[in-house]
Amino acid sequence: MLVTVCFYSYFKDLTGCARTTEELTCGSTLEDLFRALVVRFPKLGAMRKASLMAVGVDYQSRTYILREGDEVSLFPPVQGG
């Protein structure tokens, strides 16, 4: 299945892009996606503990099971205000 991934803040610099897609096997979780992204974008590896992940407009844990067409966002801790 194919999921879309959007990067925000300095994660765009780490990956060199704002948006990409990733092909995953059915039943894959957000953790599986993160591992696959680290293979493609090794600089993300150091950000494992500082990464937040959302599906659509809601935060999700790494155990969230992805579905075809999900739009995932990956970003560092937020800094509003």
Added chain:
Amino acid sequence: MKKQVTITAEPINEPALLSQRVMSQGMGAVVCFLGVVRGTEEYANISALEYEVFQRMAEHQIDLLLDEMAKRWPIESVRMVHRFGLVKVNEPSLWVEVVAPHRGEAFSACQWLIDELKRAVPIWKKPVMGDR
């Protein structure tokens, strides 16, 4: 609870916001907060902050926070404006107004909302270096 949330690239027009305030006769407290860009970031002089927002998610997360706020305190209304894009030093990036019957709940709710905003709402800032 009435709520009005604006995420905008335009400067915050505080006099206009104040002139648009509506409150019922049972309300006795209005707390307003302005978050302003400081001239230093980690000991270095900056000229501005560049704010980035994931707007769709930010609006949704703020909505969740306001729903939670309405459960915790008897707030009549909340208005919030957050800027994105370039915000120069001394300019406000955030404006919040909470209207409540008493000061205790107005202060507590406003403080809580800003703390939660900084925890959950997908907005980031990047310093623009240089003296003003």
